[in-house]
Amino acid sequence: xxxxxxxxxxxxxxxxxxxxxxxxxxxxxxxxxxxxxxxxxxxxxxxxxxxxxxxxxxxxxxxxxxxxxxxxxxxxxxxxxxxxxxxxxxxxxxxxxxxxxxxxxxxxxxxxxxxxxxxxxxxxxxxxxxxxxxxxxxxxxxxxxxxxxxxxxxxxxxxxxxxxxxxxxxxxxxxxxxxxxxxxxxxxxxxxxxxxxxxxxxxxxxxxxxxxxxxxxxxxxxxxxxxxxxxxxxxxxxxxxxxxxxxxxxxxxxxxxxxxxxxxxxxxxxxxxxxxxxxxxxxxxxxxxxxxxxxxxxxxxxxxxxxxxxxxxxxxxxxxxxxxxxxxxxxxxxxxxxxxxxxxxxxxxxxxxxxxxxxxxxxxxxxxxxxxxxxxxxxxxxxx
Amino acid sequence: xxxxxxxxxxxxxxxxxxxxxxxxxxxxxxxxxxxxxxxxxxxxxxxxxxxxxxxxxxxxxxxxxxxxxxxxxxxxxxxxxxxxxxxxxxxxxxxxxxxxxxxxxxxxxxxxxxxxxxxxxxxxxxxxxxxxxxxxxxxxxxxxxxxxxxxxxxxxxxxxxxxxxxxxxxxxxxxxxxxxxxxxxxxxxxxxxxxxxxxxxxxxxxxxxxxxxxxxxxxxxxxxxxxxxxxxxxxxxxxxxxxxxxxxxxxxxxxxxxxxxxxxxxxxxxxxxxxxxxxxxxxxxxxxxxxxxxxxxxxxxxxxxxxxxxxxxxxxxxxxxxxxxxxxxxxxxxxxxxxxxxxxxxxxxxxxxxxxxxxxxxxxxxxxxxxxxxxxxxxxxxxx
Numbered sequence: 187x188x189x190x191x192x193x194x195x196x197x198x199x200x201x202x203x204x205x206x207x208x209x210x211x212x213x214x215x216x217x218x219x220x221x222x223x224x225x226x227x228x229x230x231x232x233x234x235x236x237x238x239x240x241x242x243x244x245x246x247x248x249x250x251x252x253x254x255x256x257x258x259x260x261x262x263x264x265x266x267x268x269x270x271x272x273x274x275x276x277x278x279x280x281x282x283x284x285x286x287x288x289x290x291x292x293x294x295x296x297x298x299x300x301x302x303x304x305x306x307x308x309x310x311x312x313x314x315x316x317x318x319x320x321x322x323x324x325x326x327x328x329x330x331x332x333x334x335x336x337x338x339x340x341x342x343x344x345x346x347x348x349x350x351x352x353x354x355x356x357x358x359x360x361x362x363x364x365x366x367x368x369x370x371x372x373x374x375x376x377x378x379x380x381x382x383x384x385x386x387x388x389x390x391x392x393x394x395x396x397x398x399x400x401x402x403x404x405x406x407x408x409x410x411x412x413x414x415x416x417x418x419x420x421x422x423x424x425x426x427x428x429x430x431x432x433x434x435x436x437x438x439x440x441x442x443x444x445x446x447x448x449x450x451x452x453x454x455x456x457x458x459x460x461x462x463x464x465x466x467x468x469x470x471x472x473x474x475x476x477x478x479x480x481x482x483x484x485x486x487x488x489x490x491x492x493x494x495x496x497x498x499x500x501x502x503x504x505x506x507x508x509x510x511x512x513x514x515x516x517x518x519x520x521x522x523x524x525x526x527x528x529x530x531x532x533x534x535x536x537x538x539x540x541x542x543x544x545x546x547x548x549x550x551x552x553x554x555x556x557x558x559x560x561x562x563x564x565x566x567x568x569x570x
Numbered sequence: 571x572x573x574x575x576x577x578x579x580x581x582x583x584x585x586x587x588x589x590x591x592x593x594x595x596x597x598x599x600x601x602x603x604x605x606x607x608x609x610x611x612x613x614x615x616x617x618x619x620x621x622x623x624x625x626x627x628x629x630x631x632x633x634x635x636x637x638x639x640x641x642x643x644x645x646x647x648x649x650x651x652x653x654x655x656x657x658x659x660x661x662x663x664x665x666x667x668x669x670x671x672x673x674x675x676x677x678x679x680x681x682x683x684x685x686x687x688x689x690x691x692x693x694x695x696x697x698x699x700x701x702x703x704x705x706x707x708x709x710x711x712x713x714x715x716x717x718x719x720x721x722x723x724x725x726x727x728x729x730x731x732x733x734x735x736x737x738x739x740x741x742x743x744x745x746x747x748x749x750x751x752x753x754x755x756x757x758x759x760x761x762x763x764x765x766x767x768x769x770x771x772x773x774x775x776x777x778x779x780x781x782x783x784x785x786x787x788x789x790x791x792x793x794x795x796x797x798x799x800x801x802x803x804x805x806x807x808x809x810x811x812x813x814x815x816x817x818x819x820x821x822x823x824x825x826x827x828x829x830x831x832x833x834x835x836x837x838x839x840x841x842x843x844x845x846x847x848x849x850x851x852x853x854x855x856x857x858x859x860x861x862x863x864x865x866x867x868x869x870x871x872x873x874x875x876x877x878x879x880x881x882x883x884x885x886x887x888x889x890x891x892x893x894x895x896x897x898x899x900x901x902x903x904x905x906x907x908x909x910x911x912x913x914x915x916x917x918x919x920x921x922x923x924x925x926x927x928x929x930x931x932x933x934x935x936x937x938x939x940x941x942x943x944x945x946x947x948x949x950x951x952x953x954x
Contacts, residue, residue, distance in 0.1 A: 423857055473807055474875025477864035480857050491858025498879060 187358070188387045189215040191546060192375050194362035194402060195395030196221045198229075198339075198531055199524055201346040202539035203392055205264075208353035210543050215386055216350065217358045217377065218395075228501030230420060230449045230457045231339035232436060233257055233533050234279055234331070236299050245557040246510050247302060250530060252554045253537045254333065260536035261337065267349045273338025273452050278305075279436040282314055282321065282328035282486060288440040289326050296329050305332040320432045320489045325439075336436050336449050339532055346535075358386070365391050365404030365521055372404075372520035390520040390546055397467075397504040399525040406517045412563040413512070413526055415467050415502035419475040420459030421483075422497040423490065432456070432489050439486040446482035448490075456493065458483045462503075471498045503528050508562075513541050514551070516560035522546060523560045571742070572771045573599040575930060576759050578746035578786060579779030580605045582613075582723075582915055583908055585730040586923035587776055589648075592737035594927050599770055600734065601742045601761065602779075612885030614804060614833045614841045615723035616820060617641055617917050618663055618715070620683050629941040630894050631686060634914060636938045637921045638717065644920035645721065651733045657722025657836050662689075663820040666698055666705065666712035666870060672824035673710050680713050689716040704816045704873045709823075720820050720833050723916055730919075742770070749775050749788030749905055756788075756904035774904040774930055781851075781888040783909040790901045796947040797896070797910055799851050799886035803859040804843030805867075806881040807874065816840070816873050823870040830866035832874075840877065842867045846887075855882045887912050892946075897925050898935070900944035906930060907944045 193204045196218025204216045235250030261274050283289040299306040307330040314328040315321050351357065361378040366385070374387040393399050397415035425431065433450040449457040461475045476498055483490045506512060506526040511534060516523040522545045527534050541551035577588045580602025588600045619634030645658050667673040683690035691714040698712040699705050735741065745762040750769070758771040777783050781799035809815065817834040833841040845859045860882055867874045890896060890910035895918060900907040906929045911918050925935035 421857075426854060470810060470878045472875065473805075473864050473877045473879045474868070476879050477861060477868060477875065480861035481865070484858070484861060491856065491861065493857045494854045495857045495860050495882060 187215065189213050189356070190388060191215070191390045191392060192217060192362070192386050192388045193392045193394055194375060195393065195399070196347075196357065197394070197396055198343050198346060198535045199396070199527060199538055200392070200394040201343070201350050202535040203394055203524060203542045204355045205346060205350040205353055206539040206543045207546060208350065208355045210547055212546065214355045215358055215388070216355055217360050217362050217375065217386070219359060219361050221347065221357045221359055227340060228418065228420065228499040229339035229532055230447060230459050231337040231342065231532050232279070232334070232447065232449060233336055234334040234438075235533065236295070236302065236304060236331070236334070243509060249510075249537070249554045249558065250533060251302070252552060253530070253534045256536050256540070257335075257533065261342070264345050264349055267352065268345045270341065270345045270348065272342040272345050275336045275436070275450075275452070277435045278330055278332040279334035279438055280314060280317055280328050280330055281438045282325045284324060284326065284439060284441045284485060286326070287443060291440050292327070292329055299329075299331065305330075307332070318433060318435060318437065320487055321437075322486055322488050325486060334436065337532060338451055342532065362393075362395070362402055365393070365402060365518075367404065367518045370518055372518050390522065392522045392524055392542055392546070394524040394542075396525060396527075397502045399504065399523070404517075405521075405523070406560075406564055408563050409512065409516055409523065409560055412506050414505050416505040416528065417463040417465045417468060417500060418460040418503055419463075419471060419479070419498065419500050420457060421476065421479055421495060422499065423456045423458060423493040424496045425454045426492065426494055429492070432487065432493070437486065439482065441482040441485045444478070444482055446479065446486070448483055448487060455496070458490070467502065469500045469502070471500055503531070510558050511538065512558060512560050512563070513538055513555060514559040514561070515545055571599065573597050573740070574772060575599070575774045575776060576601060576746070576770050576772045577776045577778055578759060579777065579782070580731075580741065581778070581780055582727050582730060582919045583780070583911060583922055584776075584778040585727070585734045586919040587778055587908060587926045588739045589730060589734040589737055590923040590927045591930060592734065592739045594931060596930065598739045599742055599772070600739055601744050601746050601759065601770070603743060603745050605731065605741045605743055611724060612802065612804065612883040613723035613916055614831060614843045615721040615726065615916050616663070616718070616831065616833060617720055618718040618820075618822075619917065620679070620686065620688060620715070620718070627893060633894075633921070633938045633942065634917060635686070636936060637914070637918045640920050640924070641719075641917065645726070648726075648729050648733055651736065652729045654725065654729045654732065656726040656729050659720045659820070659834075659836070661819045662714055662716040663718035663822055664698060664701055664712050664714055665822045666709045668708060668710065668823060668825045668869060670710070671827060675824050676711070676713055683713075683715065689714075691716070702817060702819060702821060704871055705821075706870055706872050709870060718820065721916060722835055726916065746777075746779065746786055749777070749786060749902075751788065751902045754902050756902050774906065776906045776908055776926055776930070778908040778926075780909060780911075781886045783888065783907070788901075789905075789907070790944075790948055792947045793896065793900055793907065793944055796890050798889050800889040800912065801847040801849045801852060801884060802844040802887055803847075803855060803863070803882065803884050804841060805860065805863055805879060806883065807840045807842060807877040808880045809838045810876065810878055813876070816871065816877070821870065823866065825866040825869045828862070828866055830863065830870070832867055832871060839880070842874070851886065853884045853886070855884055887915070894942050895922065896942060896944050896947070897922055897939060898943040898945070899929055
């Protein structure tokens with residue numbers, strides 16, 4: 187099998203890149219064990235640039251803000267291409283605080299949002315409950331973040347897969363184990379063998395396999411070492427028959443120092459997430475995590491106890507030492523990396539696709555990407 | 571299709587009856603939509619006659635004690651017949667108390683056990699933790715109930731199904747909707763139609779369909795009205811790889827007035843149960859129930875938080891107005907009822923099978939069954 191480009195990894199990052207690369211006229215093959223069905227199932231789909239970047243991570247914040255600005259047009263094009271809605275919700279996020287300590291955290295968030303020019307409308311407890319009548323009486327106050335949206339991650343991922351296939355991308359249900367090179371250039375990939383194909387010859391390879399990117403030989407060692415799995419457990423709840431939606435905004439809460447988010451979906455589902463655990467590739471659902479998520483959700487939204495626990499999910503975010511993604515050329519010519527998106531995979535997917543295609547077609551990526559080049563990890567090691 | 575006996579319902583009660591009836595020489599057909607696979611999946615398998623009967627329910631206690639005495643021989647015969655172990659555990663139950671109010675409840679239980687001649691060894695907190703080192707430091711004390719055993723309900727149910735089939739019982743994957751009569755005698759059953767068979771002709775019918783017995787026409791109305799579904803949610807937890815078992819006894823705890831039980835299995839599983847809810851035939855798993863079960867389990871056994879939440883289950887117990895089962899001849903000649911076992915289906919399965927076969931073969935059931943005849947509901951109505 188031959189192609190212009192092989193994309194290793196079929197999650198939202200890989201499929202978004204494959205779609206845009208095919209739209210740019212390239213012949214693309216995506217390699218993924220389950221063609222991305224599994225990975226994209228575990229996410230909340232929040233598009234919240236500020237609350238996902240920590241104080242001091244200014245470069246990441248600038249990138250996230252770029253991503254938020256670009257997302258609606260990308261989603262609109264995707265909906266246009268497929269005829270499917272991806273569930274973009276523009277109601278905004280209501281961040282609420284539970285006790286005085288939580289309130290102090292919220293005040294810092296508000297100041298930070300305003301310092302970067304984002305909306306942040308302070309509300310007392312009563313105003314919060316006017317927006318979301320089911321919030322607990324204990325909720326002291328909150329901040330309405332009008333620009334923080336959400337998307338239905340499952341619809342979004344399914345639309346990306348459909349758009350990609352419609353654009354002529356071929357999907358190979360296998361796993362890339364090695365990037366092959368000849369004369370210092372990437373020239374193909376070796377497959378684990380599930381499909382029996384063995385290899386795919388190509389002119390360029392994009393490694394977009396999330397935390398599994400670390401397992402692909404042929405990538406610079408220091409890059410492989412930079413990506414680690416960060417386990418996240420989340421819950422999918424459903425309204426019982428006849429119950430109206432209990433939430434209209436995404437609610438982020440700090441409950442006695444612990445963050446929990448509740449993301450409503452148009453179909454009546456509600457996502458509650460998420461843990462953040464350093465447990466290697468462990469994908470088990472643990473009793474303690476489910477308890478804590480339910481406990482925190484019920485603290486801010488007591489009616490949660492009446493909802494149906496439809497699903498418990500675990501996913502592995504690709505974490506990096508500086509919490510920033512790793513996108514750009516790496517190692518041999520023709521090799522592009524697009525991983526390390528950590529908690530921002532969905533938010534960053536659109537701009538990552540554009541940046542990766544720019545790399546493949548010899549164009550410049552947006553300047554916001556400069557700090558997130560794979561070079562920073564290679565240089566880090568050299569300077570030691 | 572014809573048979574000597576049709577058993578409507580293939581849960582543990584139905585399969586136990588079918589097995590013993592076939593062993594007594596009768597030609598038996600069992601009718602159940604999924605041949606009992608589903609119903610018997612949801613249970614903890616505790617064999618605990620006292621803690622499952624309330625003060626004042628003396629007749630039920632006598633029946634439960636008979637059931638406990640007879641269970642080991644029945645289980646041994648089942649293991650002999652099938653070559654499979656059913657996971658009978660004789661370590662006993664450790665009932666523990668969390669706060670002073672819980673301790674008072676425990677003291678009443680102890681006095682009650684002793685009054686009926688059962689073992690009840692009082693232990694202080696330290697002695698409890700010597701038996702079960704993972705118990706929380708908050709556990710104030712407990713009582714070791716040496717005679718309260720447990721059985722692996724899934725293994726037990728699977729063995730009953732196998733023994734039943736080996737004894738020549740035919741299983742029809744359908745649902746009985748009506749008991750047919752001729753000249754005041756049961757003469758067959760009408761099926762819902764899933765299998766296309768339509769009817770089965772027979773000389774006797776045993777209705778053992780749990781709370782679904784209420785939906786079978788041809789049963790006296792007052793009997794149908796006496797059986798209601800009582801929803802129970804429970805959790806199945808597993809040890810992570812490499813973790814030794816965290817419990818060796820069944821632990822029953824009263825945590826701030828709420829009962830929770832933790833039942834260890836030989837294969838490292840641990841059952842946590844159970845809610846008791848009046849919600850009709852609703853089978854949803856609710857966020858509040860899962861939270862409360864995990865919370866109470868973690869209160870007495872903190873290590874629970876590290877376990878894997880393998881499964882959330884819901885079942886419907888067949889409840890009755892007096893919490894007692896309904897076993898014996900009912901209405902037309904040749905019709906036997908065996909339902910209403912509420913929380914004691916597994917404990918009572920062995921003696922119920924013996925009693926039902928006694929009815930079918932014209933023998934007398936044990937005197938402990940006398941108060942649990944279907945007549946009590948029919949007479950109740952007549953006297954109004």
